[in-house]
Amino acid sequence: MGKTLFEKIWDAHVIAQDEGAPAVLYIDAHLVHEVTSPQAFATLRERGLPVRRPDKTYATMDHAIPTRIGALEVDWPDDAATQVRALRQNCAEFDVPLYDIEGEIQGIVHVIGPELGVTQPGMTIVCGDSHTSTHGAFGALAFGIGTSEVGHVLATQCLMQSKPKTFAINVEGDLGTGVTAKDIILAIIAKNGAGGGVGHVFEYRGPAIRALDMASRMTICNMSIEGGARAGLIAPDETTFSYIKGRTFAPKGDQWEKAVSHWRTLTTDEDAVFDRELTLDASALAPMVTYGTNPGQGVSINGRVPRAQDLEDPAERRSLQNALDYMGLTEGQPIEGQHVDIVFIGSCTNSRIEDLRAAAAIAKGRRVSDHVEALVVPGSKAVKAQAEAEGLDRIFSEAGFEWRGAGCSMCLAMNDDKAGEGKYVASTSNRNFMGRQGPGSRSLLMSPIMAAAAAVNGRVTDVREIL
Amino acid sequence: MQPFTTLTSTALPLRTENVDTDQIIPARYLTAVTQEGMGDGLFSWWRYSRDGSPNPDFVLNQPQYQGSEILVAGRNFGIGSSREHAVWALTQYGFRAVISPAFADIFYNNSLKNGLLPIRLPEDTVRSLLDLVEEAPKTSICIDLQKQTVTLPGLADSASGITETSWSFDIDPFRKQCLLRGLDDLGYLLDKEDQISAFEAAASL
Ligand code: SF4
Numbered sequence: 232m233g234k235t236l237f238e239k240i241w242d243a244h245v246i247a248q249d250e251g252a253p254a255v256l257y258i259d260a261h262l263v264h265e266v267t268s269p270q271a272f273a274t275l276r277e278r279g280l281p282v283r284r285p286d287k288t289y290a291t292m293d294h295a296i297p298t299r300i301g302a303l304e305v306d307w308p309d310d311a312a313t314q315v316r317a318l319r320q321n322c323a324e325f326d327v328p329l330y331d332i333e334g335e336i337q338g339i340v341h342v343i344g345p346e347l348g349v350t351q352p353g354m355t356i357v358c359g360d361s362h363t364s365t366h367g368a369f370g371a372l373a374f375g376i377g378t379s380e381v382g383h384v385l386a387t388q389c390l391m392q393s394k395p396k397t398f399a400i401n402v403e404g405d406l407g408t409g410v411t412a413k414d415i416i417l418a419i420i421a422k423n424g425a426g427g428g429v430g431h432v433f434e435y436r437g438p439a440i441r442a443l444d445m446a447s448r449m450t451i452c453n454m455s456i457e458g459g460a461r462a463g464l465i466a467p468d469e470t471t472f473s474y475i476k477g478r479t480f481a482p483k484g485d486q487w488e489k490a491v492s493h494w495r496t497l498t499t500d501e502d503a504v505f506d507r508e509l510t511l512d513a514s515a516l517a518p519m520v521t522y523g524t525n526p527g528q529g530v531s532i533n534g535r536v537p538r539a540q541d542l543e544d545p546a547e548r549r550s551l552q553n554a555l556d557y558m559g560l561t562e563g564q565p566i567e568g569q570h571v572d573i574v575f576i577g578s579c580t581n582s583r584i585e586d587l588r589a590a591a592a593i594a595k596g597r598r599v600s601d602h603v604e605a606l607v608v609p610g611s612k613a614v615k616a617q618a619e620a621e622g623l624d625r626i627f628s629e630a631g632f633e634w635r636g637a638g639c640s641m642c643l644a645m646n647d648d649k650a651g652e653g654k655y656v657a658s659t660s661n662r663n664f665m666g667r668q669g670p671g672s673r674s675l676l677m678s679p680i681m682a683a684a685a686a687v688n689g690r691v692t693d694v695r696e697i698l
Numbered sequence: 699m700q701p702f703t704t705l706t707s708t709a710l711p712l713r714t715e716n717v718d719t720d721q722i723i724p725a726r727y728l729t730a731v732t733q734e735g736m737g738d739g740l741f742s743w744w745r746y747s748r749d750g751s752p753n754p755d756f757v758l759n760q761p762q763y764q765g766s767e768i769l770v771a772g773r774n775f776g777i778g779s780s781r782e783h784a785v786w787a788l789t790q791y792g793f794r795a796v797i798s799p800a801f802a803d804i805f806y807n808n809s810l811k812n813g814l815l816p817i818r819l820p821e822d823t824v825r826s827l828l829d830l831v832e833e834a835p836k837t838s839i840c841i842d843l844q845k846q847t848v849t850l851p852g853l854a855d856s857a858s859g860i861t862e863t864s865w866s867f868d869i870d871p872f873r874k875q876c877l878l879r880g881l882d883d884l885g886y887l888l889d890k891e892d893q894i895s896a897f898e899a900a901a902s903l
Binding site for chain 1: 894
């Protein structure tokens with residue numbers, strides 16, 4: 232029997248497998264950020280251990296830092312500054328290369344990894360962040376780990392892992408106009424549930440996936456974790472190779488040819504069997520919007536918020552009721568037309584240049600609604616520079632969006648970008664948990680073009696009507 | 699890591715599904731550079747009113763559940779972020795075990811690395827346990843990791859629909875040994891140095 236892509240990568244990285252113990256998995260690239268690393272470096276210090284492979288470790292700052300342009304470090308909140316300083320000190324002490332906010336290269340860890348060419352097919356990639364699944368878009372086995380595990384990888388370049396199961400997600404058909412990768416993944420999670428992928432690694436397959444560019448593939452793999460999966464994978468192909476070619480850490484010269492011929496073998500064999508499968512027809516999809524407090528609670532723009540009485544499972548009913556109470560939405564209401572106070576375009580899901588171009592095309596020549604506060608936060612300094620070179624920043628500014636520096640920003644509200652109590656946020660991020668974007672904030676997850684349309688109309692809008 | 703062998707305690711019922719890590723510990727508590735102080739942030743959205751005073755309606759603030767070391771929760775506990783701070787918040791508050799029909803993978807893993815025992819029991823069982831501890835908060839629950847059992851000592855039958863008083867749970871045998879002995883992975887991994895070096899040499903990494 233053949234192997235799945237996941238099994239090929241897994242098998243190539245197991246360096247020890249003792250009877251009755253989890254596998255010891257070798258890690259090719261370890262990404263580090265300021266929030267989940269300090270306690271791991273402290274462990275190394277306590278035990279007198281060095282970082283085993285600083286050359287496979289890449290650090291940046293993204294979560295805690297403010298993204299207001301011109302925000303001086305002296306004016307930062309104390310705790311953000313403390314974490315940034317701790318990361319600088321740890322990187323200096325342990326010789327880990329740091330992409331500092333002071334430098335040219337910096338941004339959300341899952342945006343800069345691929346941008347620098349660190350992310351390559353067939354690799355194992357980890358980070359103390361659940362959206363490490365993003366890198367799976369390149370056919371890398373990439374997943375989030377806790378801080379204890381960050382310490383293990385720093386010290387040994389290895390992790391102990393039990394083998395997950397495999398789950399094929401087949402996306403057939405072609406996407407319609409105005410329907411994006413974000414809608415595919417929101418539809419998958421709405422169908423399979425926020426816990427539906429627990430214990431599994433998704434492999435996204437099928438013509439609709441093959442047709443996507445790398446930014447869109449990253450959007451999909453990014454939210455694998457929202458579907459409960461440990462990781463998400465897309466087999467590498469010409470689209471992948473041409474994205475990587477020429478990037479800072481990409482193989483060069485002869486090495487490039489060698490690498491590509493190896494990468495071509497990284498596909499699921501014809502006769503391989505997945506533990507589970509799910510099929511979705513992309514041509515039947517419409518833009519998606521979440522109404523609830525977990526990413527599985529989403530409907531299409533033409534849909535309505537469900538009614539508790541229509542749900543069979545009492546737990547689901549209660550979950551819906553709690554979500555609607557928090558969100559201030561009514562059972563059975565159409566999602567289209569829902570009032571919006573804030574629009575956030577950014578996060579590791581949707582802050583790449585392609586996302587900003589698409590949103591700018593909607594914003595161009597229009598105005599953000601008077602009652603809406605809208606911000607655009609590029610994923611990295613490189614995205615920001617590229618957008619500015621293309622004049623996207625001006626398009627956004629003229630339309631009334633605020634243009635920001637690179638970082639996580641209002642995706643998790645641990646910096647000073649917070650949505651106020653009770654505010655509705657049309658957000659391109661990945662989590663609509665209670666309070667995620669600020670105490671009492673109410674997130675409506677959607678694609679960048681849907682968010683831009685919500686900004687100009689001041690309410691949830693079917694972007695296809697204004698394309 | 700504190701070893702886990704047996705635990706007898708009352709349990710705190712949290713009848714909520716999909717409890718995410720942002721609910722367990724909001725991002726504003728993640729600014730620390732040490733592990734300390736997380737217990738105060740546990741469930742902070744629910745636990746405190748907007749003015750910072752304890753919310754009397756939230757179960758964590760109810761007198762009958764003070765001192766409970768077992769948390770019983772709805773399915774998909776710990777979804778969301780990889781923040782180990784969520785586990786630190788639970789352990790620093792005083793929890794030593796969480797019972798739920800299903801856990802998110804990263805949370806489950808993080809728990810095992812901090813001596814917090816995550817126990818998966820069938821949905822019906824968890825529902826009965828929730829009913830029971832809501833009705834009779836003084837009920838003791840006994841967890842024996844060696845035997846992999848959850849029992850209700852002294853409770854043969856009850857009106858709450860519980861027909862058996864002992865359930866067994868699954869746990870990876872290696873993880874079980876680590877918990878019983880209070881060992882973490884780092885020592886084990888450091889012992890693999892020869893294999894790690896050999897792998898790197900072979901792959902010319
Ligand atoms: S953008 Fe949001 S989800 Fe992505 S890494 Fe930052 S905080 Fe996490």
